[in-house]
Amino acid sequence: MDYVAAIDIGSTNLKCQIFSSDFRVIGSSIQNVNILRPFQGWEEINPNELQNGVKQVIQNALKDADLMSKNIKCIGLSTQRNTFITWNKTTGEHYHNFITWGDSRSSVIVQQLNQSITFKIVKFISKILYLIFAKKEFKVAKSFTFSSIQILPKLLWLLQNNRKFRQDMRNDDVQFGTLDTWILYQASNRKLHVTDVSCASATGLFNLFTMSWMPNYIFQYFGIPYSILPSICSSNISTCLIENSVTCKISNITIACSLADQSASLYGTGSFSKYTAKVTMGTGMFLDINCGSAPEVCLGYFPLVGWTFNNDICFSLEAVDYNSGSLIQLGKSIVNFNNPKELNDILKQGNEFSTNNLLFVLPDTEFSKSIRRDFSFIGVTSSTTKTDMAISILESFAFRIKKILDNLHNEMPQMVLNTLWVDGGVSRNDYICQTIADVTSTTVVRMKNSNRIEVSCLGAAFMAGLSSGVWTNKNELKYFRNRTDHKFIPNNKDNFTNEYKYIRWLYNQKCLY
Template identity: 35%
Template sequence: MVFVATLDVGTTTVRCFIFNAKCEVLGSSTERVDLLNPQPGYFEIEPESLWRKIVKVINAAVVEARLKPTDITSFGLSTQRCTFLTWNHETQEYYHNFITWKDLRANELVDQWNAGMAIKSLNIVSYGLYLLTRSNRFLAASVLKMMNGQITLRLLHSLENNPRLREALKRKKARVELLDSWILYKLRSGNGIDKNIDHISDITSATATGLFDPFTLSWSPLGKVLFGIEPWLLPKVVDNGYRYFGHIHPNALGPEWQNTFISIEAAVSDQTAALWGSQCFERGDVKITLGTGAFLNLNTGNDCHASLMGMYPLVAWQFRDIQERAQTVYCVEGASHDMGTVIEWAQQCGFFTSPMETSAIAESVSDTNGVYFIPSFSGLGPPINDHRAASGFIGITPSTTREHLVRAILESIVFRIVQLCETVEKESKYTLRLLRVDGGVSHNDFVCQLLADATGSCVERATSIESSILGATYMVGYNCGLWNSFDKLRRLRQIERTFMPRPEYYTSIRKHIVIWLKAIERFKNCLLRSRWNQSGIEVEASESIGS
């Protein structure tokens, strides 16, 4: 009998599901992540608290499946990307908490580097090399800009502001852990018992950091040259079928696991896992994850796409053939970092008591009564690419109701996805005819139907929207021979509903999008910026108002 345990560690939840050989869920468990906010703009996770939740959900899922730990045969891991910590793995001393991908502490560094001569010179030189070589690698570097979502400047901020970390670096007693590399180390070493376990991260997690060059498939030398980040600090990058993942140490998950021998068959980032869960195996396939953020990923096959509009070239997945040659599939990604975040904020403000209500609330009015919302708590990504953009409503009048505000919020997050779709179509020359959606927000029928109407594309929602969990499980089965072809995996997908575009609504929706784009101009480059000292006390505030 085959039983697969799949762990998914996201921004808001830690989940474990137990599957059988038919990919049926036998048991599951979920715990909410304790996201810390020690200062405005800081978003952290305390590592040992997270580890306890990981152990808890794995054990609880096995119990709910009415199995014993010894029954579990294979394990898969899916994690959020660009969340990292630094520590001394030998002494288990942490130099800081996990700094998550939503963290904004490096805002000032982002501004300084993007306005500085180093990046400008890199852009100019790279464009010159592109004209000579026509290499996509240099084209991508010619428009390179630093972003908060990547690790680079948040890590540099830690190196500059953490004396304990600086001292540890002098003694070469610190290393950088991505979330996946840290979990793999804890599982494989028995929570630090075996100090000789290697320091590895899967390529799909590494490729999103901003420190990895997807064109050369290695850590970029710019990390050391520009930022002083030595390669030895970073994990060894491995493919998604890495044969030396090994096994979960018998001491990793508690006394019940003492006699277990569970093979780790796959580790993958959440967005690649969602690509697999949505079965976007072919060039031109696209999925949109509607979770804490919205992530559009287009499979570009063997081509590493160089974007001029802020889309990001990534390794979608990588395996090695029998001769150990890397077989690499790429994707291009566009992100809107505020999706579920906006809905959660609106709930906290009292607009509704449950996100499940929002679809009916939005449909209770025919339009927003001239109200528009800009969803940019973390700035606006491609094609706008303004991390200083502010959030807010515009067009509120005495006749504005709660229903109008809720509809404006939902419309705004759809309009951002439409922007991503149009950007990737323009750059890749693909026509997106089918959008496969997953994630918590894809439960919302209003959002899915509006997306279909606004893009003219069919929107497909699977029976299970847990695509990252499913995708990691599919990859486990693929690696261990349970489902050893994409055709066999395709038979497992079940569609719950397809939202067909309604042409009669297209023109009016496009008119609303045009007005919404004008509203964005009022919110661009106008974020009230504050500087905070180490005690959380505001020491300086400045305002930069856009046109």
């Protein structure tokens, strides 16, 4: 039997899972990602510590599976996006730790960029051109804003504050890479300087319509040489390795594919058809929709590349809500539970809930470390219980998803979702899955967790297995998912009640925030 490994480097955890050819997890390992916070707003990861952690979780997973490296055919790689590092091209020494996507040290620069006259002129011209030509490229440009999550403001911060980086940049002796770039660079013995297209598309430096980096003159304007950028390659890394005659191995196992974590999750849910979607509910809430082989643009969504695999290309739209992690922490502080799955038992123990009139409301916010976490409970009475509050928090997840989908349907009425796949720690709660199904009138599908499968790992492993011949086509994953998934069917009897409560929630949110 063939075995495939998958490594998922997330925001909080580093995971490795080993899959058999019949999709069983036979070995698994997980450890925390150590986030360094030397100053307020800074978030870093030590690259040497992370590299050692990757090797450690592989060895632990092999031990758990009672296998050796030679038994594993290949590795699929899934990585968090917009976490990056720079290093010296000659020596390979890095100038700083990984700067994570959650780092906000460049917030002042972001503000300056958004308020600059040049940027306002560009947006104005793009708006006029969009009115004339109605091209998707101009629609993206007219609605674009800089944010702390993007990489460009942090590179500008490095130019201002890291003298060695600035000097070597002038001497054209610097290389830049996202997290996947660094892993592949090290795994190829410093011969490969590439990034997968799904990771590149999330950086804010990528042109979705040319499938390449932004034009050189844009980088020159900001004083960044084009030469620091890695080459963009297919998610199927095997083709890149063959073209460059390079081996790329971790613990003597070849890396066959590389995907951004949300793309790996979309792939792992089997969302291969146009207008299929998944929502990951963990540290953040990520709603991703497969848009097929042509890019779509919708205000409020990030247009991305899901993956490219041989002749298969998937563009996607993504909506992000960074409040979900803090909401679960709030729920934990109100009701004593360790994880969302435990709430299933707590809710079953309650006999009567007074949640018909209780709402949990918080503002829609951009991700920022400086934003105050405001929230309100609407309809609290003397008979309101802690369980009622927990339920209202869970319902707010569903309402926020419905709001995102309603905005999408208003702009793209041709897109109708019949099924919504869910994954992530928050999705282990049955109540929230059923509520999402009820308020959106959409069948919600969640993988049964009896086999310890992490969906991002499954997506990375499956693509790697397709690349190396372990599996032959995508229907094999669909067949497996159809046999194992848990479906939540919308309850149409409560449709009026759900819609009424959603309208009240929406009204209160607009009034308060």
